[in-house]
Amino acid sequence: MALEALKDVIKKITRSSTIDKKFVEEIVRDIQRALIKADVNVRHVKEITDAIKKRALSEEIIHGLNPREHIIKIVYEELMRGIGEGLEIPLKKSKIMLVGLQGSGKTTTAAKLAKYFKDKGLRTAVVCADTWRPAAYEQLKQLAEAYKIAFYGEKETKDAVAIVRNALQKLRDYDMIVIDTAGRHALEKELIDEMIEIAKVANPDYKLLVLDAAIGQLASKQAKAFHEAIGIDGIIITKFDGTAKGGGALSAAREIGIPIAFIGTGEKVEDFERFDPAGFVSRLLGMGDIKALLEKIERVTREEELDPEAFLKGTFTLKDIYKQIEAMQKMGPISKIFELLPFGLSLKVDENVMEMTQEKMKKFKVIMDSMTEEELLNPKIIDSSRIRRIAIGSGTTPQDVKELLRYYKTMKNVMKKMKKLEKGRLPFKLPKLGF
Ligand SMILES: Nc1nc2c(ncn2[C@@H]2O[C@H](COP(=O)(O)OP(=O)(O)OP(=O)(O)O)[C@@H](O)[C@H]2O)c(=O)[nH]1
Ligand SMILES: [Mg+2]
Known part of the structure; x- marks a missing residue:
């Protein structure tokens, strides 16, 4: 199905090394092509797509997300907005009354619906x-029997309204x-009159229109007429499985x-699902990726806000390193975060210095716990006698303390360079980094 192409778009975003204006365009x-192919109006x-573009090029990246995730989030949200709420x-x-053109799948759907609600108790x-x-x-009788669903019908009666009246009496x-x-083939007057009469007698809580997905954009005219x-209170789209035109x-x-x-996704009574926009869009975009991303968004928006502005103003202290380490313990190594920067950060950093193992994180935190407030805020004052004291206090070695200081200096340097890059030629605002 054409909408499947959206998965490839997400993959493309995930794999891109640079996210710039050209890439967003x-x-x-790609998204336009996929939607148009799927017969979306x-x-x-x-x-x-206008909304996606506008947001992708102007919206600030939320704290803790990388630029790729940021774009995917926007695509997801705008598709969700495009689809609207489910019923x-x-x-x-x-009481539910099903209406629709001939062959749209009403009878099959009646059985599907009945089984759905029966399974819910x-x-x-x-x-x-x-x-x-x-x-x-x-x-319908056969379908009902196969799934042990109660059935009411009158084989010989021609008056549908009378049947409904009797049915309600019997099925109280x-x-x-x-x-x-x-x-019917088309919405003839006779059909309309009968529909209105049945609706009057049945007084259904929901009048649901059954629409065949294969008719593509013709669906609009049909739905309007009904x-x-x-x-109509809600729509059931059938045959979503066999068409590229479901859009x-x-x-x-x-x-x-x-x-x-609801959506019908096959001929079998089991091939039926409640329409849940979030689940639906997630699946269109590739479930795994989106789910993980949404969880991450939830997590990072809950996390303590760190202030990248402060880093960039040069007031970058050991306290920031402390916060950074805490953030990393939740979000993964700093090298990963750098990889995700929009400009494919080509800053040369000493990998040994930047490498951050769990063990090292713990050690750095212990060392910083042994520092005074003044040392944390103004690491410049940490001379060799302070280093010795801190090492003894934290049960580490002077080498360990020096390693932390080297790490701090490298990070500070990176921040400075990023600040320059930001002023220069960046197509985006600098993302809020996850630390
Ligand atoms: N692939 C697929 N086929 C479906 C789906 N829903 C219904 N069908 C098939 O569509 C055909 C018509 O289904 P019906 O349920 O008889 O349609 P109807 O609207 O009751 O038709 P009339 O009573 O003649 O107006 C049947 O062959 C069904 O098996 C679906 O979700 N997917
Ligand atoms: Mg039928």
Whole structure:
């Protein structure tokens, strides 16, 4: 399916070495292509991708994220915004009426819905109110029997409204009643009148439109017509599995402002899921990556704010190193963080000095715990006699203390260079680093 291409876009972002304006524009074009191929309405495509571009080029990176993650976050959020809310049907006594064009998947969906709510513990029944297609009765009855779902239908009756009336009487004790109605090639007056009558008698809590994903952008016209005729509460998109045009139905839902409730992803009754926008977009973009990123965003936004501005102003002290180490213990090594800098930070740093093992982190913290406030804030005053004292106090060696000081000096240097780079030719604001 065309939307699958979005996964490749995410991969491309993840693998990029440089995130600059040119790259953002390239990504935006890729996303445009994927959405248009998936039959998303061009206007929506433009809205979504304009927003991505604008934010990617101007928004400050949240503390603790790298520029790649920042872009992915924006893509995720804008796609979510594009899709809108899903419709969640609460697990309580309700009636659902299904409507839709011929062959859209109503009868199959009636069984899917019934099984869905039955599995959630509701006493569920289906009603065949399709008196037009001779096989409709048997089709739904068989599906219901296969899944031990209560069924009501009247094989010989031609009056669908009467059937519904009888069904409600008989099924009074059931929690969830799903009514399957007849479909037509087009929205003929007869169908509309019957739909309105059934809706009057059944008084459903939800009138759900069943839309075949394969019709692409035609979904919009269809959905509008049904909405005008009887007022739709939610949309079920079927056959999402077999088409590259699923974006058309998604787009239609958004256009008329009706939430999507479920998605059918195959012929089998099990191939059905509640439409959860976050889960849906996550999957489009490649579940693993996005989930990990969202967790990280949550984590870093909860973490203590460190002030990169202070680093850049040159008031970079051993206290900052202390915080940095604490942040690293949560987020991974500093070299990883450098890799993620937008300009592929080509600063030459001594790898031995920068290498930071867990052990070293612990040792550095112990050493700093033995320093006075003054030493931490003004490391310049740490001479050899202070080094000796600190080493003894922390149970380490003077070499260890010197190593920490070397590390501090290197970091300070890096910060200075970054400050220069920022003033120079950076396409972005300097990201808030994760330390
Ligand atoms: N691949 C796939 N096929 C589906 C899905 N939902 C329904 N179908 C198939 O679509 C065809 C039509 O499904 P029905 O449930 O009979 O459609 P309907 O809207 O009740 O049709 P009418 O009653 O004639 O208007 C059947 O072959 C179903 O198996 C789906 O989510 N994926
Ligand atoms: Mg049917």
